[in-house]
Amino acid sequence: MSDDPRRDLVGLGRTALAEEMAGFGAEPFRARQLWHWIYHRGATDFAGMSNLAKGFRELLAQRYTLGRPTVTSALASTDGTRKWLLRFLDGQEVETVHIPEEDRGTLCVSSQVGCTLNCSFCHTGTQRLVRNLGAPEIVAQIMVARDALGEWPSPANGADGGRQLTNIVLMGMGEPLYNYDNVAAALKIVMDPEGLAVSRRKITLSTAGVVPMMARVGAELGVNLAVSLHAVNDELRDQLVPLNRKYPIGELLDACRAYPGSSNARRITFEYVMLKGVNDSPAEARELVRLLRGIPAKVNLIPFNPWPGAPHECSSAAAITAFSDTLFDAGYSAPVRTPRGRDILAACGQLKSESVRARRTNPAPVPPAVGRISAA
């Protein structure tokens, strides 16, 4: 815990920042100026805010901070992928991963410390849920990445060509739809065109299939949707993604059919991890084609990324190619995702931090994290 009594302004939404400034006795335009400095310029201290009077900057610094979580570890893969382990004020930690590609750069953001869902192919699923991240902690992951990539100020008018951070996927640790309010508040800050300015078209929220929340994502946030499918029958999906027992495939696909804003130009992504001898047969590829009928869909085939103690193996290259060909032949885009950052356990499904939930009777100190994350 921090013993700094000052309030951190980073992570406050527009309304909260305006209210905070009103309570501080500042005029309304001050909140707008601060918004610009915090989210457009990435300011980490008040002293450099050149259009604010010196005395006002000093008063702000007495009452507030412009914080960042501590970067406990920063790893770089041989393929350019970077992974940051971030520690928040209460000592809990999550991982955030940046994946550079030729024409874009994607930041994989976490929404929870640990996860409740125990998907059998996912390293995060072996870490019990410690807690939800607050909106400021979700926003902070983007702030830290922009700091590390040297990409302040934020792009103006969404013109992000040539930048290293252009896209965001909520596919890190946790199920974002089990922390919807904080995720939504964070994304509203992230999408604000006068702030971090990441367009909703460049943000993808990935869910294991929390059916009752899916329509809200489309209607309220309008971001792209990805669904962790991984199996074509309920019996197998019950094992791979235990949430399926609550929301089986039929209900999940109905929610996808009804997803607001999906179209052939904005397709829903179905994630399908390739597990040797488990879900990778030609018959399963054909069944997937049948299931997706009527949904504007694309399929991401993810070669399984191993982690210590994992109960699965990756499908053979031949099985993955054959699976992909069946989907392509049926008219679906079905690229095989190139594993990224495997050497630093930053690839899909490998994230995990060493945060644990403190016991109530014996609030043990949080163990030092030497962590690695796992991703949805």
Ligand code: SF4
């Ligand atoms: S795949 Fe996603 S939802 Fe499933 S255990 Fe991993 S982090 Fe949780």
